[in-house]
Amino acid sequence: CTPSFATVTVNMHEIIDRPDRNDVQETENSGEEAELPYDIVPDSEVVLSRTAKSDNTSIYKLNGKTTQFREIASFLKTKGVDLEHNRFL
Numbered sequence: 001c002t003p004s005f006a007t008v009t010v011n012m013h014e015i016i017d018r019p020d021r022n023d024v025q026e027t028e029n030s031g032e033e034a035e036l037p038y039d040i041v042p043d044s045e046v047v048l049s050r051t052a053k054s055d056n057t058s059i060y061k062l063n064g065k066t067t068q069f070r071e072i073a074s075f076l077k078t079k080g081v082d083l084e085h086n087r088f089l
Contacts, residue, residue, distance in 0.1 A: 002054075003054075004053060004054045005051050005052060005053045005054065006051070006052050007049055007050070007051040007052075008049065008050050008052075009047060009048070009049040010047070010048045010049070011045060011046075011047050012045070012046045012047075012048065013040045013041065013044050013045050013046075014040070014041040014044035014079075015038040015039065015040055015041065016038060016039045016041060017037065017038050018036075018037055018038055018039060019037075021035050021036065021037040021038075046062070046063060046075075047061075047062075047063050047064065048060075048061070048062060048072060048076075049061045060072050062075060
């Protein structure tokens with residue numbers, strides 16, 4: 001039986017680059033938690049999803065709420081994501 005849909009979900013956070021951490025390298029199996037070269041902005045998680053159906057229609061969700069693609073595109077543009085070539089979702 002062939003599935004009649006496929007869903008892709010992307011979890012995103014806003015980050016603040018930390019140039020003072022650019023030289024930090026993660027060491028595998030060191031047992032130590034390496035500092036990342038950025039900080040995650042608290043309460044900035046965004047969840048985007050697209051369900052593509054076999055009838056060539058799609059269902060888009062922003063933080064679990066069904067919405068139109070234009071709303072997702074508008075939101076992403078405010079975050080600096082370039083959708084010019086329709087490569088995102």
